Amino acid sequence: MSGPVGSAAQVAEGREIAAIACVQNHYNLVHRADDALVDALAAAGTAYVPFFPLGGFSPIQSQGLSEVARRLDATPMQVALAWLPARAPNILLIPGTSSRAHLRENLAAASLDLPEAATRVLDGLAGA
Template identity: 60%
Template sequence: MKTPTLTLPGGTWTLGDATVSRFGYGAMQLTGPWVLGEPADRDAALAVLREAAAQGINHIDTAETYGPRVVNDLIREALHPYGEKLLIATKAGGRRDAEGGWPSARNSDELRQQIDDNLETLGVDVLDLVHLRLGDASGPVPERIGEAFQTLVDLQEQGVIRHLGVSNATAEQVREAQSIAPIVSVQNMYNLAIRQDDELIDQLAAEEVAYIPFFPLGGFPPLQSAALSSVAARQKSTPMAVALAWLLRRSPNILLIAGTSSAAHLRENITGAGLELSDADLEELNAISG
């Protein structure tokens, strides 16, 4: 029985030369525990990717480090050959170690190897969008990024990368990247409780640069969780749905990449992100950051 097609909330955004749904899909959860190894149910992982495409989602976020390699292989198996409108965003700038850590890997040779690996595992000649992953697992780290970003620019000029962005970046690193070459997106941790990028989001919106938040429910202490749950109860919905709906309302340049390993949960997220939040809801939610 065919799954009904839902209306994707938030409309679309122009990402470089592509028009993408603001409701996208983050594929990080399609691995084993700790983002390592194969999923417990490979068929279910393939099914959620196919469901995303069937629902009209045409922005999928991945990384060669997820697995490592596992998620890219799944995307290729589920969706290749890719439709013309599908944009797959990946990352370069890190690797996985034997303990499951995420050490940086941003010298020129490391970045070139990561781009080659992404091209191979995704089965493409050109990567749609590559974010230079900065900082470390604890968050952004203030440091110069020019040499690493220039390596990706060189690869873009060679025709193997279409668009560039930065991830886990400070506002100063965003500006440094923009001083070298245009970027189409910034991918940072941001949600109702963690709003250090409010000013950056507004600046990027004015420049028509996308902002892609990750961990939409990360970092909530108990009091803030209670406030979110209060709005969710009033809406007869879930905290995740409210958090996603708020992000779409926060700014038109915000693109969602909510992740899940379940096709049913994906459909729930699509429906939930379309919640109509009242002025009272928004006032209560905006107070959470304080």
């Protein structure tokens, strides 16, 4: 199956047709409609690739995110990226950029460890 898969029911339907190695859908720090699906896929050992990991064409803007980033001496986009693989072990990241500076910044996010207190603040941003 190719293209976005929108729900757990669609994943189940797809599994009757073929083995599913990976699901791709819209998901990021502030767009969390797939929370339960991410967890179910993690339990099944299926990868999840969030598209728009930084918010897509309008990158995420959030005061809470900026404050966490300032405390960690990182950029908001680095924190938004670091949150995703910390959220679930099956999340694979493909952030898009047309800028080498952003590419370097985004690659550096791979070594950013989020302390528990920061994760708690970030986890609450979707409902803020």
